[in-house]
Amino acid sequence: xxxxxxxxxxxxxxxxxxxxxxxxxxxxxxxxxxxxxxxxxxxxxxxxxxxxxxxxxxxxxxxxxxxxxxxxxxxxxxxxxxxxxxxxxxxxxxxxxxxxxxxxxxxxxxxxxxxxxxxxxxxxxxxxxxxxxxxxxxxxxxxxxxxxxxxxxxxxxxxxxxxxxxxxxxxxxxxxxxxxxxxxxxxxxxxxxxxxxxxxxxxxxxxxxxxxxxxxxxxxxxxxxxxxxxxxxxxxxxxxxxxxxxxxxxxxxxxxxxxxxxxxxxxxxxxxxxxxxxxxxxxxxxxxxxxxxxxxxxxxxxxxxxxxxxxxxxxxxxxxxxxxxxxxxxxxxxxxxxxxxxxxxxxxxxxxxxxxxxxxxxxxxxxxxxxxxxxxxxxxxxxxxxxxxxxxxx
Amino acid sequence: xxxxxxxxxxxxxxxxxxxxxxxxxxxxxxxxxxxxxxxxxxxxxxxxxxxxxxxxxxxxxxxxxxxxxxxxxxxxxxxxxxxxxxxxxxxxxxxxxxxxxxxxxxxxxxxxxxxxxxxxxxxxxxxxxxxxxxxxxxxxxxxxxxxxxxxxxxxxxxxxxxxxxxxxxxxxxxxxxxxx
Numbered sequence: 191x192x193x194x195x196x197x198x199x200x201x202x203x204x205x206x207x208x209x210x211x212x213x214x215x216x217x218x219x220x221x222x223x224x225x226x227x228x229x230x231x232x233x234x235x236x237x238x239x240x241x242x243x244x245x246x247x248x249x250x251x252x253x254x255x256x257x258x259x260x261x262x263x264x265x266x267x268x269x270x271x272x273x274x275x276x277x278x279x280x281x282x283x284x285x286x287x288x289x290x291x292x293x294x295x296x297x298x299x300x301x302x303x304x305x306x307x308x309x310x311x312x313x314x315x316x317x318x319x320x321x322x323x324x325x326x327x328x329x330x331x332x333x334x335x336x337x338x339x340x341x342x343x344x345x346x347x348x349x350x351x352x353x354x355x356x357x358x359x360x361x362x363x364x365x366x367x368x369x370x371x372x373x374x375x376x377x378x379x380x381x382x383x384x385x386x387x388x389x390x391x392x393x394x395x396x397x398x399x400x401x402x403x404x405x406x407x408x409x410x411x412x413x414x415x416x417x418x419x420x421x422x423x424x425x426x427x428x429x430x431x432x433x434x435x436x437x438x439x440x441x442x443x444x445x446x447x448x449x450x451x452x453x454x455x456x457x458x459x460x461x462x463x464x465x466x467x468x469x470x471x472x473x474x475x476x477x478x479x480x481x482x483x484x485x486x487x488x489x490x491x492x493x494x495x496x497x498x499x500x501x502x503x504x505x506x507x508x509x510x511x512x513x514x515x516x517x518x519x520x521x522x523x524x525x526x527x528x529x530x531x532x533x534x535x536x537x538x539x540x541x542x543x544x545x546x547x548x549x550x551x552x553x554x555x556x557x558x559x560x561x562x563x564x565x566x567x568x569x570x571x572x573x574x575x576x577x578x579x580x581x582x583x584x
Numbered sequence: 585x586x587x588x589x590x591x592x593x594x595x596x597x598x599x600x601x602x603x604x605x606x607x608x609x610x611x612x613x614x615x616x617x618x619x620x621x622x623x624x625x626x627x628x629x630x631x632x633x634x635x636x637x638x639x640x641x642x643x644x645x646x647x648x649x650x651x652x653x654x655x656x657x658x659x660x661x662x663x664x665x666x667x668x669x670x671x672x673x674x675x676x677x678x679x680x681x682x683x684x685x686x687x688x689x690x691x692x693x694x695x696x697x698x699x700x701x702x703x704x705x706x707x708x709x710x711x712x713x714x715x716x717x718x719x720x721x722x723x724x725x726x727x728x729x730x731x732x733x734x735x736x737x738x739x740x741x742x743x744x745x746x747x748x749x750x751x752x753x754x755x756x757x758x759x760x761x762x763x764x
Contacts, residue, residue: 195756202702206617206722210609215626220604223633227600230634232593232641428623432630439634 222432225363229440229524278319278326279333288340302358306351306368310375313344317379320400321540324386324393334396338403345407348372352414362422363433363517369415370521374529376408382536389542419521425514434513437520438504444527445497497526596640603649604633610723611657617718618661620703628664632657651732658715658733705755713748720745 211219275291277283292312299308320337323329348368356365380401387397422430504519537543611632616625635656639646646652706714719725719733727745731738 195753198698198702199752202699202706203721205699206613207724209613209616211612211626216608219608219626219630219633220601222630223604223637224601226634227597227637227641230638230641232590232596233643435627436634443638 218429218432222436225433226436226440229436230443278323278328279336280323280328280330302351302355302361303364303368306348306355306365307371309344309348309351310368310372313341313348313372314375314379316341316344317376317383317400317404318536318539320397321379321383321386321536321542324383324390324397325540325542327390327392329393329396331396334400338400341400341403341407345411349410349414356418360429362418362425363430366415366418366422366518366521369411369418370525371528373408373411373415374525374532376404376411378529378533378536380404380408382533382540382542386542419518423512423514423518425517430517431513434504434508434517434520437517437524438501438508441497441501441504441520441523441527445501445523495526497523500526599649600637600640603653607650607653608633611653614654614718614723615657615661617703617706617722618714619664620707624664628657628660631660631664635660648732650729654719654733655735705752705759708755709748709751712744713751716741716744717748717752 210216275287277287296308296312299305316337320329320334323333352365352368355361355368383397383401383404387394387401390397500519500523504516504523507513507516507519608629612625612629615628615632616622619625619628632653636646636653639656706717709717715734716730719730720727725733727738727741730741734741
């Protein structure tokens with residue numbers, strides 16, 4: 191073999207074998223991937239979705255210490271802390287929940303990002319507790335005052351955590367994420383509480399002051415988020431480009447699945463629309479087919495929504511090289527999608543559904559339960575009993 | 585924002601990040617030889633990991649993570665090269681020089697040029713041959729590992745490597761003759 195050939199290829203192979211990412215490049219890529227992972231979480235299996243309790247597990251980073259803490263409390267308190275998980279203001283175990291369980295988990299939130307997330311979650315819990323009490327007719331002045339005080343404390347802690355996060359190098363993106371979540375959480379809770387105030391006239395007097403505080407806080411967080419996004423919008427360079435690309439992928443996927451969900455909901459709604467039992471079968475079939483088509487086409491038009499528009503704007507900005515602005519547009523698209531999901535989750539947890547779809551599904555569920563208990567089309571119904579034959583991804 | 589995670593999700597995240605730590609450099613090395621552009625290679629490797637994560641997060645099972653990552657990388661390279669087809673790689677190479685090795689490594693200009701020539705020759709091989717040469721001699725994968733990645737038998741891999749080396753020698757000889 192030609193010696194020159196051997197030498198040159200030998201050199202090339204040796205050089206290439208020594209080629210790798212620099213530490214900085216490796217860490218930066220790892221961070222981007224972790225960000226992507228956090229925004230594209232592992233899909234829950236059927237069992238996890240329906241049999242694992244909400245909020246039963248704390249975040250990753252405080253998993254082990256929290257478990258240890260939980261065991262201590264469990265052993266000492268004879269299971270009181272576990273039983274306290276669903277306690278509401280006015281219940282004996284509420285003190286255990288807020289003074290033992292939550293602080294135990296909370297002190298283990300180490301980073302500013304985790305602290306922001308944790309306090310946002312707790313603030314959201316307090317508002318759900320207000321909703322639950324209102325629904326049960328137990329929202330007293332004392333309970334309201336307790337919720338208000340705790341809510342104020344938590345939002346202040348949240349603001350402190352995001353302020354600290356924003357000071358960190360390239361911490362603006364994580365800050366905007368946390369603020370975005372808090373903003374939609376507060377706005378969504380405000381919307382639900384407002385409906386509750388109407389639905390439960392006895393609680394209106396106590397709900398209104400809470401509502402006022404939530405709206406005011408939502409505005410503060412929104413202003414802060416806008417300020418953070420202005421900083422991000424002015425950013426240039428490889429980091430923000432990668433962050434924008436990551437956001438784009440997440441937003442595209444979320445907007446796409448939102449479209450799928452909406453079409454599915456519309457189709458389900460059309461299927462669930464009550465039909466007069468005495469009508470001729472042909473008429474029923476035709477009208478059902480028509481309403482299915484209508485539902486699907488209407489939803490198709492509706493998917494040109496705020497989220498889709500923001501996504502398109504973001505993609506355009508990305509092509510123009512305005513990565514910071516693209517990031518904020520993708521964030522807007524995500525907010526829009528997440529807000530809808532959040533509202534649905536809150537209503538489910540409160541078992542409070544005022545929209546037409548759920549009314550229909552309730553009717554359908556009650557109408558069909560005895561005659562057709564295994565019909566999986568009842569899956570939009572409000573309770574787990576509606577999913578007996580669901581073949582999930584378990 | 586994910587506020588609760590199952591043990592399965594936590595385990596998956598942990599093993600995925602471990603796979604990143606174990607394979608990122610090797611995948612990058614493989615990619616940078618194929619695309620000859622350090623920045624583009626970084627983007628492609630990141631895309632590889634995000635695509636893999638989506639696949640796993642959606643509940644799919646991967647038996648051989650390393651092989652799966654390489655396959656995903658190869659697909660991502662093909663996608664990226666389609667996008668960049670309008671730009672001639674050789675033209676880009678001549679304009680920008682040898683931009684594969686990071687700037688912190690001190691490699692004399694002469695050596696860089698020679699390596700560049702060798703790289704150019706390598707990429708002028710049929711794609712299946714340049715792929716096996718890169719995997720075998722740069723990433724130092726065994727024929728068995730390459731077989732899993734390419735989803736062919738180990739025997740086929742050995743034959744490809746042999747033929748690739750022959751073709752490389754032939755191209756080199758032709759090039760030498762032309763330069764005389």
